[in-house]
Amino acid sequence: MPSERSPCDSGRGLLARGGVLTVEGGGVLTGRLARAMSFDLTEPNVQEQVISLGTLIADLLGVFSGSVLGALLAERRKMDLMGFLVLGLVSGVGGGILRDTLLQVGPPLVLVKPAYLVAAFSGAFAAFIFELRHGPTVKLLSALDALTLGSFAVAGTQRTLEVGLSPGTAVLIGIITAAGGGIIRDVLIRRTPTVMRPEPGYYALAALAASLVCLAFSLTGHRRLALVAGMAVGAAVRLISVRKGWRLPVKRTREVPRKGDDFGGPGEDESWTKP
Structure with missing residues (x-):
């Protein structure tokens, strides 16, 4: 009588033989699906592959959403399509390029994995084609902002741990x-980062909180949960602090505040949510 136990209960319910996948309790899968699913989740090398895949997904989510936000600043500055693409690309992959350059583990991922460029340009084109700065999408932009921050923070932390550097360096x-792409973008448009x-x-x-949570889960042996937990905490800190109006203290001076930023450019109240 076939066992009622799910293959997922033990992580060993999938057996591949010659491109044919047999599932405990009956049933056969063939072809590419069989080859793709024929792994054992209890094997350490498979766990590493799953974690690396999770890091890649978090990174690409950050690239796409960061690109959308960067391109919306191009819209506010009345730029053409090239401006959308440049600011979207810089916002999406700038932080990752800084990360990979500092880690010195080969060329930046954006140069060797086409998916990064696809995600960045997709976000820029989405901002160019659709009206996103008005109406109900404004709340979506706030969520994208928080998602970008959390995704980049945990991706950077996890990738640093993968190359064997210290926990402090990973944070x-x-x-x-998380912040690198936005800094480069803001400098390009002459705005204080x-x-x-x-x-x-x-x-x-918020980026610090995301990195610390990701690090804590990773060091305690819960690496598969580290990415999700870090992203959730980082995004939550960002969203709650924006909603509550929390901000870091500013030194009080007797100088009269002037309109414009340190470069003499447009005012500091500029953002992708304002017309």
Whole structure:
């Protein structure tokens, strides 16, 4: 009598023979699906592959959403399609390029994995084609902002751990990955970087929280949960701090605030949610 036990109960319910996959309890799968599913989740090397895949997915989510936000700033500046693509690309992959350059583990992933460019340009084209800065999509943009930060922070932290560097370095690289693309983007458009502006909502602190949670789960042996937990915490800190109007303290001075940023450019209240 066939066993009622699910193949997922033990992680060993899938047996592949010559491209044919037999599932415990009956049933056969053939072809590419069989080859793709013929792995044992209890094997350490398979677990590493799953974790690496999770890191890649988190990275690509950050690239896409970061590209959308960067391209929307191009819309506010009345740029053409090239401006959308440039700011979208920089916002999407700038932090990852900084991360991979600092880690010195070969060329930046954007140069060797086409999926990164596809994600970045897809986000830029989406911002160019659709109207995203008005109406109900404004809330979606806030969620994208938080998702970008959390995704980049955990991807940077996890990738640093994968190359064998210290936990402190992993947290630092996670923050750099989360903030790097935005810093490059803001410098290009002559605006004080978001991470340095006294706006409502924690940015660097949210990235720090995401990196620390990811690190804590990884060091305690729960690496498969580290990515999800880190992203969730980082996004939550960002969203809650924006909604509550929390901000870091600013030094009080007697100087009269002037309109415009340190470069003499447009005002600091510029964002992708305002017309």
